[in-house]
Amino acid sequence: MRSPVSQTILKRVNRWKLIGLLALLSFLVFLLLKVENLLGSALLAFVVAYSLGPAVNFFERRGVSRAVATSGVFFASSVVIVLFSLWLFPYLGETLYRLQNDMPRLIEGVGRFINEAETKLRAIAGPLSSFDLRTRVESQLTNWAHGFFTSVPIALKNFVTVMLLGPFLAYFMVKDGRYFMRSLLGMVPNHLFETALSLQHQINFQVGQFVRARILESVIVGMVCAIGLLIISFPYALLLGLIAGVTNMIPYLGPLMGAVPAFVVAAVNGYSSLTIAAVALVYIIAQLIDAGVLIPLMVAKIVDLHPVTVIVVIIAGAQVMGVLGMIISIPVASTLKVTFFTAYRHLIDTRN
Amino acid sequence: MKNFMWENLFRRDNQDQDVLEALRHTFVFAALSRKELRFVHDVVHVRTFKPGEAIFRQGEVGIGMYIVLKGSIDIYVDHSVDEDVPGRNHLVTRLRGGDFFGELSLVEHNSRRTATAIAAEECHIIGFFKPDLLEILERQPATGVKILLRLGEVLGRRLKETTQRVTELKEELRRVGDRV
Numbered sequence: 001m002r003s004p005v006s007q008t009i010l011k012r013v014n015r016w017k018l019i020g021l022l023a024l025l026s027f028l029v030f031l032l033l034k035v036e037n038l039l040g041s042a043l044l045a046f047v048v049a050y051s052l053g054p055a056v057n058f059f060e061r062r063g064v065s066r067a068v069a070t071s072g073v074f075f076a077s078s079v080v081i082v083l084f085s086l087w088l089f090p091y092l093g094e095t096l097y098r099l100q101n102d103m104p105r106l107i108e109g110v111g112r113f114i115n116e117a118e119t120k121l122r123a124i125a126g127p128l129s130s131f132d133l134r135t136r137v138e139s140q141l142t143n144w145a146h147g148f149f150t151s152v153p154i155a156l157k158n159f160v161t162v163m164l165l166g167p168f169l170a171y172f173m174v175k176d177g178r179y180f181m182r183s184l185l186g187m188v189p190n191h192l193f194e195t196a197l198s199l200q201h202q203i204n205f206q207v208g209q210f211v212r213a214r215i216l217e218s219v220i221v222g223m224v225c226a227i228g229l230l231i232i233s234f235p236y237a238l239l240l241g242l243i244a245g246v247t248n249m250i251p252y253l254g255p256l257m258g259a260v261p262a263f264v265v266a267a268v269n270g271y272s273s274l275t276i277a278a279v280a281l282v283y284i285i286a287q288l289i290d291a292g293v294l295i296p297l298m299v300a301k302i303v304d305l306h307p308v309t310v311i312v313v314i315i316a317g318a319q320v321m322g323v324l325g326m327i328i329s330i331p332v333a334s335t336l337k338v339t340f341f342t343a344y345r346h347l348i349d350t351r352n
Numbered sequence: 353m354k355n356f357m358w359e360n361l362f363r364r365d366n367q368d369q370d371v372l373e374a375l376r377h378t379f380v381f382a383a384l385s386r387k388e389l390r391f392v393h394d395v396v397h398v399r400t401f402k403p404g405e406a407i408f409r410q411g412e413v414g415i416g417m418y419i420v421l422k423g424s425i426d427i428y429v430d431h432s433v434d435e436d437v438p439g440r441n442h443l444v445t446r447l448r449g450g451d452f453f454g455e456l457s458l459v460e461h462n463s464r465r466t467a468t469a470i471a472a473e474e475c476h477i478i479g480f481f482k483p484d485l486l487e488i489l490e491r492q493p494a495t496g497v498k499i500l501l502r503l504g505e506v507l508g509r510r511l512k513e514t515t516q517r518v519t520e521l522k523e524e525l526r527r528v529g530d531r532v
Contacts, residue, residue: 004403004404005402005403005404005405006404007404010402010404010405013402057490057491060491060492061490061491061492061493066491178394178487182397185397186397190399190401190405190407191406193397193399193479194408194414194415194416194479194481197397197415197481197483198415198481198482198483200483201482201483201486345413349411349412349413
């Protein structure tokens with residue numbers, strides 16, 4: 001039997017193990033932030049993995065091996081997405097065709113609006129009468145259009161990369177994610193192992209619940225908008241519902257961004273104030289259901305953050321990473337909170 | 353050199369086999385089929401402890417049980433009542449290969465360890481924790497239920513032993529009281 005290793009040596013070994021683990025985690029975070037499209041792909045992969053994970057578990061419970069269950073669920077999801085695309089693309093094509101037909105009317109409307117504004121401006125503001133509104137607006141629109149068309153190919157390339165890489169990563173996350181996590185946990189020093197495992201479990205559970213709740217919330221909001229718009233016989237109802245559902249993922253700004261296309265369509269078609277009010281009512285009802293029922297029932301319980309904290313972290317997320325930062329700010333804050341409290345409890349326990 | 357290479361090449365396989373054997377001989381997993389045992393094997397964690405290293409300490413929050421795979425572990429209990437006075441650990445027992453301990457933490461919420469476990473020599477231990485049990489229940493409920501039933505049996509047996517011990521102590525106290 002070997003003599004006990006001194007506590008000083010054990011502490012030193014554990015400290016180095018911890019430093020090595022933290023260095024590895026920092027390197028992984030560095031890679032995520034620095035490698036182009038990796039962060040977006042990883043986030044999409046997490047969303048897909050957390051959404052499809054329960055379905056894979058369902059088939060595994062019925063005796064199907066994890067590899068077969070994962071492949072089956074991903075294949076079935078791909079088929080659904082392809083079928084959805086087959087419906088969506090002609091629908092989008094038709095919508096764009098209609099929009100193209102509407103375009104002269106839109107341009108005419110915008111031109112008329114500018115002319116009227118210019119006439120009014122000349123009549124009201126004597127000293128400012130030399131102000132050439134039309135030239136200014138035209139140059140601004142030209143700049144925007146130029147910027148839009150130069151950024152489209154880059155955005156398209158990034159989009160395609162994320163859309164291909166994300167599901168690919170998600171497949172391996174669902175199938176082998178546990179082995180990766182076990183290898184990572186294997187590097188944790190013994191005295192921190194139970195704490196680390198418990199922390200990983202809590203974070204995994206909380207983030208998984210949050211992602212699934214947000215997806216369900218967006219689907220319901222999108223459906224309410226689409227059904228509401230169909231009821232008032234508003235054009236492009238399904239597409240507008242889809243946009244409202246997707247943008248609803250962005251906290252605070254999302255609902256507004258989702259409503260804008262509907263009002264643009266209403267303005268272009270020159271709908272009456274009553275129709276515009278009905279459209280506004282549909283979006284308000286969807287948001288009331290979201291804020292009054294869905295968020296308190298599904299999201300708030302999971303997140304467990306004070307409303308002021310939520311606003312602060314969303315602003316911080318927007319400052320650091322823009323729209324993406326706003327979307328991920330809440331789960332990141334929630335994860336940091338769990339980590340902080342678990343570390344604090346561990347410290348108290350160890351000190352006692 | 354040749355031996356070293358072969359030993360390293362097959363060390364992992366040997367350890368996997370040892371873990372499977374240890375699980376099969378542990379009461380909590382004894383009712384599982386070979387396939388179920390393999391599944392549990394993929395979920396549990398094998399940890400190595402140096403001599404004198406603590407597996408856990410009395411009063412810490414625990415989340416699971418351990419099975420001794422190789423080596424031996426000393427279990428100490430600090431009976432001091434006054435928290436301000438540093439207590440002295442009493443060696444209660446020495447656990448060896450095949451023994452398991454800490455199973456109460458698998459089912460109790462925020463369970464505090466009731467003893468300190470320290471490696472008496474370099475040892476390999478299988479850790480089975482609450483998140484692992486939850487994973488088994490989520491992915492293979494039938495396996496999880498078998499484990500839970502066995503766990504209930506172990507805890508019931510422990511409760512029976514404790515009740516018996518309390519009854520014996522009460523009897524002893526009564527006898528001492530009568531004599532005084």
